[in-house]
Amino acid sequence: MACQFGTLGSGNHFVEVCLDERDRVWTVLHSGSRGIGNQLATAHINGAKRLMRSLGIGMEDYDLAYFTQGTPEFTAYIEDMLWAQRYAMASRARMDRVLGEALFRVVGAGARVRTINCHHNFTQMETHQGKELWITRKGAIKADTGDEGVIPGSMGTRSYIVRGRGNPLSYNSCSHGAGRRMSRSRAKRELSPASLREAMRGRTWNSDRAAALVDEHPEAYKPIDQVMADQKDLVEVRHTLRQVFNYKG
Numbered sequence: 001m002a003c004q005f006g007t008l009g010s011g012n013h014f015v016e017v018c019l020d021e022r023d024r025v026w027t028v029l030h031s032g033s034r035g036i037g038n039q040l041a042t043a044h045i046n047g048a049k050r051l052m053r054s055l056g057i058g059m060e061d062y063d064l065a066y067f068t069q070g071t072p073e074f075t076a077y078i079e080d081m082l083w084a085q086r087y088a089m090a091s092r093a094r095m096d097r098v099l100g101e102a103l104f105r106v107v108g109a110g111a112r113v114r115t116i117n118c119h120h121n122f123t124q125m126e127t128h129q130g131k132e133l134w135i136t137r138k139g140a141i142k143a144d145t146g147d148e149g150v151i152p153g154s155m156g157t158r159s160y161i162v163r164g165r166g167n168p169l170s171y172n173s174c175s176h177g178a179g180r181r182m183s184r185s186r187a188k189r190e191l192s193p194a195s196l197r198e199a200m201r202g203r204t205w206n207s208d209r210a211a212a213l214v215d216e217h218p219e220a221y222k223p224i225d226q227v228m229a230d231q232k233d234l235v236e237v238r239h240t241l242r243q244v245f246n247y248k249g
Helices: 036-054 072-107 184-189 193-199 207-216 224-230
Strands: 014-019 026-030 120-126 131-137 140-144 146-152 159-166 171-176 235-248
Touching: 014 072, 026 072, 026 235, 036 072, 072 120, 131 140, 140 146, 146 171, 146 224, 146 235, 159 224, 184 207, 193 207, 207 235
Parallel strands: none
Antiparallel strands: 014 026, 014 235, 120 131, 140 171, 146 159, 159 235
């Protein structure tokens, strides 16, 4: 776990250097809890399944097993989950610091203006309609009034810096990104390294790994501009970013 801290990970995790509409430089980083969150979740899910069976609670699908708030099992799960979220936040902060230092060494000078660090795929307790609720945002980020967020598209497409509108119908949430329109296996079957290289033309990226990155092809994702248009009632676009450099873990 210690050796994973501050590392990027694979899949759709990435580092980018981008320019906004005024050619100001942004670094964009997407990474999570580096597997430990998944391991903790799996352990608690298995524990919930065992608990349901021990209590004689029949379920159509035991993947829907649950803990009841106020029980020791629920408390242990919440503590582990919140720890994993803190781990992910701190890991990103470390990578962000290293990324900024590396960029300044390359360009010779620079200064950090501000940082936006937001969770996705996370849970926290919030108050909605006068009730305290555990809100889970899967593929989503918090977009309460004034909240700043990052919504990436895919490699080869735009990313967005947004400000939340606090729409109560979405529990003050918006999408985290474009979302896939092809599974990874389908993308590998239907898309090619050559078409990925064409889609990434004009950008610096790890093109020597094109064959391994076909499942991250821009065409495997939904059009980010349409995704943003569909959630204009949830967020206000503050900056539109175009990639200069993309690195996949």
